[in-house]
Amino acid sequence: xxxxxxxxxxxxxxxxxxxxxxxxxxxxxxxxxxxxxxxxxxxxxxxxxxxxxxxxxxxxxxxxxxxxxxxxxxxxxxxxxxxxxxxxxxxxxxxxxxxxxxxxxxxxxxxxxxxxxxxxxxxxxxxxxxxxxxxxxxxxxxxxxxxxxxxxxxxxxxxxxxxxxxxxxxxxxxxxxxxxxxxxxxxxxxxxxxxxxxxxxxxxxxxxxxxxxxxxxxxxxxxxxxxxxxxxxxxxxxx
Ligand code: FPP
Numbered sequence: 001x002x003x004x005x006x007x008x009x010x011x012x013x014x015x016x017x018x019x020x021x022x023x024x025x026x027x028x029x030x031x032x033x034x035x036x037x038x039x040x041x042x043x044x045x046x047x048x049x050x051x052x053x054x055x056x057x058x059x060x061x062x063x064x065x066x067x068x069x070x071x072x073x074x075x076x077x078x079x080x081x082x083x084x085x086x087x088x089x090x091x092x093x094x095x096x097x098x099x100x101x102x103x104x105x106x107x108x109x110x111x112x113x114x115x116x117x118x119x120x121x122x123x124x125x126x127x128x129x130x131x132x133x134x135x136x137x138x139x140x141x142x143x144x145x146x147x148x149x150x151x152x153x154x155x156x157x158x159x160x161x162x163x164x165x166x167x168x169x170x171x172x173x174x175x176x177x178x179x180x181x182x183x184x185x186x187x188x189x190x191x192x193x194x195x196x197x198x199x200x201x202x203x204x205x206x207x208x209x210x211x212x213x214x215x216x217x218x219x220x221x222x223x224x225x226x227x228x229x230x231x232x233x234x235x236x237x238x239x
Contacts, residue, residue, distance in 0.1 A: 006227030008180035010054035011047060012202070014194055015040065017186030017210030030074035035212035037082045041089050046216040048093045048127040050223060054176055055129050056100070058194050062136035065105075076110065079133070083113040086129075087120060094126035100172035101135030102143065128176065135172070137196035144170035173198055181226045183219075185211045203229055 015036060022032030040057060047055040060079070065072060090097050097117045104111065114133075148170045151157040157166070168174065178198045184190075187208040191199065205222040207214070 007051045007223060008203075008226050009052070010056070010177050010179045010181075011052050011223075012056040012058075012179040012182045012195055012199070013043070014058045014182070014184040014192060015211040015214075016184060016188055018212060020186060021210040021212040029071055030078070032210075032212060033071075033075055033078055037078055037085075039212055039214050041082070041085060042216070043214065043219065044086070044089055044095060044127075044129055045093055046219050047129075048095055049216075050219065052223075053127060054179075055127060056132065056173075056176075056179065056195070057130070058132045058135065058192070060101075060133040060135070061193065062101075062134055062139050063193070065134075076107065079106075080110055080113060083110070083117055087117050090117070090121045090124060090129065094124045095121065095129045096124040096127070097121045098128055098130045098176075099133060100130050100140070101133045102139065103134060105134050130173070130176065132194070136193045137191075138193060140172050141197065144172075168197065171197060178202065181205060181222060183207065183222045185209050185214055 018032035018036040019029045020032070021035065022029050025031075040059075043057075044055065060075060064075070067075075086097065089095070099114050099118055103114050106114070144167070148157065148162070148166075152159055173195070178200070179195065179202045182195075182199055182202045182204045184204070184206045187206060189206060203226055205225055207218055207222070209218055
């Protein structure tokens, strides 16, 4: 975290409320997701402008597969379209994209697009933009624990040498600092299986705005509210 300006170094966002935004306008839910994609694109630019170093968004959870076939396929189409759009945004804004979650469940074309997005932006330096897709924190831990158990079995890791850092290094976010600020839109007070390990000490900001109504002013408000807080890590108070 930048102690001078009190800008959170890493901001995580649960983008909730696309469906409600559409329903209130008597539009199909997919229109809410389409609007949400546009807002996401702008939020990447705004976060980079504010000097945030890492932005992580919850775009598609392991639970989202349970939605109607129609909604899941609309989300897949949107994702395919927005991957291309995000490549352009990332290049313009000098942003490196990183995918977290388990991508192999997606169609091969989509996987190819995601890989390309990561590869082509790998040398960008202004901000890291992590997109969580087919992501669930418990699944992330399960996948990490499998790899850790394999390393123990292969004699590469001594069980008694496992520290909290070791566990973090087996998660999808291994090369990222923990989030300083979590923003959740549409007023729900839940973590919804997002970054459970990483959010241990994170400040939480909930806005009633639905995700398609989120904008730079709201992001600024969240960042300002973070700046005014005194952060506690257990007994230790930091200003
Ligand atoms: C929550 O709204 C939002 C989602 C399930 C999807 C969020 C995804 C995006 C904004 C786009 C992601 C795009 C890319 C390119 C990765 P909801 O449907 O749960 O809203 P509701 O709670 O009002 O029903």
